[in-house]
Amino acid sequence: MEAEVSWNVYKRWYLSAFTGMGNAFSGFDDFEAGKSVTTLGTGFRYAFARKLGAHMGMDFAMSNEDFAFYIVFGTAWLK
Numbered sequence: 001m002e003a004e005v006s007w008n009v010y011k012r013w014y015l016s017a018f019t020g021m022g023n024a025f026s027g028f029d030d031f032e033a034g035k036s037v038t039t040l041g042t043g044f045r046y047a048f049a050r051k052l053g054a055h056m057g058m059d060f061a062m063s064n065e066d067f068a069f070y071i072v073f074g075t076a077w078l079k
Contacts, residue, residue: 012047014055039063043072 002020009015018041025034041061048054059070 006045012050014045014047014057016043016045016057016059017041018043018059018061037063037065041068043070045072 001022002018004016004018006014006016019039021036021038023031023034023036025031039061040063041059043057043059045055045057048056054074056071056073059068059072061068061070
């Protein structure tokens with residue numbers, strides 16, 4: 001499960017914040033034994049082709065065990 005919010009801060013520039021949680025398990029009987037992970041992150045986007053809805057940017061995220069840096073092109077969300 002994930003949630004994300006974005007703010008248009010200046011013309012083509014956007015800031016985003018997101019959080020998520022998930023559980024990896026091999027079968028529904030093993031759900032309690034699965035590994036649960038929560039994440040929290042932030043990032044920015046630049047709309048380089050507004051008519052096409054194309055954005056690119058960077059995300060920085062932390063989980064309860066790790067840190068990640070992403071270069072983002074496009075979006076995972078339907079718009």
